[in-house]
Amino acid sequence: MIVVPEEFARSTIDREGEAGVAWLVQLPLLVDELLGRWQCAPDGEVMHGGVGVIVPVRRRSGESAVVKVSFPHPGNVHEPDAFVAWGGRGAVRLHERDDERFAMLLERARSTTLAEVEDGDEVAAVAGRLNRRLAVPAPPGLPRLSTRAGAWEAGLREDADRLSHAMPRRVLDAAVDTVRVLGREQPDVLVHGDLHARNILRAEREPWLAVDPKGYAGDPAYDGGTLLKSRALALVGADDLRGAAGRVLDVFAEAAELDRERVRRWAQFHAVQAAFWGRRHGFRVARDGPRLDSLTEFAERLAGVLTEGL
Incomplete structure (x- = not known):
C-alpha cells in the first residue's frame, strides 16, 4: 500500500479536522482498490497537491499514467467533466x-x-x-461563474467594512463594478x-498541458487574473510595478x-x-508575521495599479 506523505496528511488534518483523519485512514486501501480495478502498478514516489495525492503508475499496456485521489470537496466535483470536454x-x-471517490486515472505529465520558467x-x-x-x-451541468x-459582491463589501486595509474606495468600487x-x-x-503557472506541466505529447481544473462555465478572461496572482512574487521587486504587471497582461x-481591458478588470x-x-x-x-504583512500590502498596491488602467 502507498505511504501518505506526512506534509499532505498534516495539512489535510489542519484543514478538514476529524473528517480529514477518517479519510486519510482509508486512503491507502482506496488507492489499492483503484489500482486493482484499473489494472495499474505503482511506478514512482507518491506526490501530492493541496487536496489530493498523485500516484505514478504503469497501466497494463505499459503506458505511464497517474492515479489522483482528492479529498471530497464541492470544488473538485467537475474536474473530470472538464477533462472529458477537452x-x-x-x-x-x-x-x-x-466520481464517488473523487478519483481519476490521468495521463502522466512531467x-x-x-x-519554474524564468522568462x-x-x-x-x-x-x-x-x-x-x-x-x-x-458541457451541460457545469457551475456557472455568473x-x-x-456572493462576490457581498464578500467584497463585507471585507471592506470589517477588515483593516489601505485600499482607497475607488479600488473597491472598481472591483464591485467588474462583478x-x-x-x-x-x-x-x-x-x-x-490556470496558474503551477497547474501547467511539461509533457511529452505536447510541450505543456494543464492540470487541476475547477471546471466552470464563464468568461475565459477570468483566468488572466489567476495567472497574474501566480506571478505576484516575481513582481514584488519590480522597479516599475505598473509596467511589469501590464506586460504580463x-x-x-x-x-x-482576449480583450485586454477585460483581462485587466478581472485581474484587478x-x-x-x-x-x-x-x-x-x-x-x-x-x-x-512581517512576510505576510509585506505581501498583503503588495496585493493592495497591485490592486491600485490595476485600477488606474495600464
Whole structure:
C-alpha cells in the first residue's frame, strides 16, 4: 500500500479536522482498490497537491499514467467533466474516473511546472495559448461563474467594512463594478478556473498541458487574473510595478486572443480578493508575521495599479 506523505496528511488534518483523519485512514486501501480495478502498478514516489495525492503508475499496456485521489470537496466535483470536454486538447487526458471517490486515472505529465520558467513573457504566453485552446463550449451541468457574482459582491463589501486595509474606495468600487458588469453576464465557455503557472506541466505529447481544473462555465478572461496572482512574487521587486504587471497582461491577452481591458478588470478583481484573503487567512507562502504583512500590502498596491488602467 502507498505511504501518505506526512506534509499532505498534516495539512489535510489542519484543514478538514476529524473528517480529514477518517479519510486519510482509508486512503491507502482506496488507492489499492483503484489500482486493482484499473489494472495499474505503482511506478514512482507518491506526490501530492493541496487536496489530493498523485500516484505514478504503469497501466497494463505499459503506458505511464497517474492515479489522483482528492479529498471530497464541492470544488473538485467537475474536474473530470472538464477533462472529458477537452479530450486532451491542451490538458492531460482522462482515462478512468470514479466520481464517488473523487478519483481519476490521468495521463502522466512531467513534474516540471511553468512556474519554474524564468522568462516571464514565456510564462504568460504559454498560459495565454492554453487558455485559448481550453475555451471550448461548456458541457451541460457545469457551475456557472455568473451565479457567484452576488456572493462576490457581498464578500467584497463585507471585507471592506470589517477588515483593516489601505485600499482607497475607488479600488473597491472598481472591483464591485467588474462583478456587476462582467460577472453577472458571462459566455457559456469552459473555463479552467485556476490556470496558474503551477497547474501547467511539461509533457511529452505536447510541450505543456494543464492540470487541476475547477471546471466552470464563464468568461475565459477570468483566468488572466489567476495567472497574474501566480506571478505576484516575481513582481514584488519590480522597479516599475505598473509596467511589469501590464506586460504580463499584454502578453497573456494577446496569446489568449482576449480583450485586454477585460483581462485587466478581472485581474484587478482578483488582486482585491487576494488582499482581503491575506488579511483573513494569510497566503500559502506566509501565514503570519512581517512576510505576510509585506505581501498583503503588495496585493493592495497591485490592486491600485490595476485600477488606474495600464
